[in-house]
Amino acid sequence: MRKSFVAVSLLLAGIRWLCAQTSCKQLVPTCKEAYMENFSWDGRYWRAELYGGETTEIYYTFFPGLRYRLIPCGSSSTKATPHLRIYNANRTLLLDTRQQGERRYWDLELSSTQLLVIELYYPSGEGCAALLIGHRASMEASTR
């Protein structure tokens, strides 16, 4: 009886883990399809399981003359959407998207080439989160 209980528990835990992995893996194609629109994806993504207030850091070089689309995707156990804290290379906080309200994506333009550090976090709850970055010529550049 005890053996059966252990086996069933292990099986259920395994199924739950597998489901979590699958839904985490599914985040990237789903968000890409929904929000990338006419932006080009550079072929990379960042994905992490965030628990207990954890954050994940992304280093990304942004170029001027391009408009970037930042798509934080996922949903925490409390149904919160992921947010971004953007720092410069010297770790000065430039922007926290939480202060700007709830959006499915953020577009970004810079005046010069910069290496930015993006922190992906859930304001509450835990779960899988991912970030996709797309780019296209900025309006300014395309009218040059």
Place this chain on the structure above:
Amino acid sequence: MVSVVRVVKKPLLSGWALLSIALWWVEGCAPSSEEAQDRHKMDTVYAVPWEQVEAYMKAAPSPVQVALWLRQEKVPFMRKALHDPTLAGKYAGLQGAANLGIYLTDMAYAHATENYQDAYEYLSSVNRLAARYGVDDILSVDRIRLLDKLQDQPDSAQKLLSQYYGELQERLEEMGQQAMLRHMILGGWIESLHIALVLVEHDSSKQQVAQLISLQKSLLPLIKKLYAVDSASYAASRQILTYLGELETAFQDVKVEAAPAATAVDNKGVIQMRFRETQSLSPKQVSAIKAPLQKLRQFVIQS
């Protein structure tokens, strides 16, 4: 011009396709022990926990990302500065992975500057190396043909290249080929910096290219971490780490001004970030950075 390139390329494409099929057949029938080692054993020795290095691995701009931006900057094509595509067959193991990154960067740069014949040569080198690691289907003949058809649509071609690069990374991650992926990224980073230095040497007015070089000062500690993790067990990583240290010293005089002048968000969620003008790189600084980078590049490409 495009039609001339196409005429030249058709027989090349057919020849290359036949060669690929022949190589695939030979490899499929009798993989060498060296290749078997490439595919199955490499990472069991040098792998480190994924979470330790994943953040650092994706810090360097991808070859496609750099190429897209170089296209935007309308830089010239400097073929002489690039790696020799005919050496692709001489590389194996982790060195082969680093050279795969180098060839990918050269290919993306040639493509971005609309030198399709050259891009095609590098694509052949990429495919040849990719075959060693069982990822050549990502850059298969059919896919190359598709890319070939998009010569007049650089944006669409760029999208496809991005997709292929993303798939390559994902596949290597899934296969647990972490050390290989790390070396591929290192190779791409070395070649991107090398090309940027050559371009600035050629035309010092390219301020944004100079800024890209300066920013590598902030990336270097992260790239070093990629190699510090296994330098105790792998002599090549130790050597790479030494060269990266020399490069870090060369960057000491470079000022990275990343102070924001203003950040604004409009009601459509568009973030505008303005930064203060940065000090340009002097020719002396360019030479100082180039010297250790050449040593590192030479170490990676020596056959």
